[in-house]
Amino acid sequence: TNIILVWNTVYQQEIIKQLHQEGYVIDENDFEFISPAPFEHINRLGKYNFNANPELGDNGLRPLRKPKLNN
Incomplete structure (x- = not known):
């Protein structure tokens, strides 16, 4: 669980950085x-499956997902 919280924190920092760059x-x-803990994808009692070969950006992280906009 701890490593997932660290991972979420790293990505939250990337999101804040990107928003700042976008103005x-x-x-x-x-x-x-903001907390890295209350995410529905954190399963504290179960197993996790991870992609061992994700496509990474220049910063070593996966690209941030773009939110779907309702038209």
């Missing part, structure tokens, strides 16, 4: 409401 205003006061 969004980042209010650091909002960070107190």
Whole structure:
């Protein structure tokens, strides 16, 4: 579980960095409401399957997913 929380934290940092690069205003006061723990993909009692050969970007991370927009 700990490594998944670290992984989520790394990706949250990437999301914040990307939003900043896209020109969004980042209010650091909002960070107190961000947690890597309450994600539905964390299964604290089960098994995990990981892709051993993911496509990685220059930063060594998978590309961030683009949210689906409702039209």
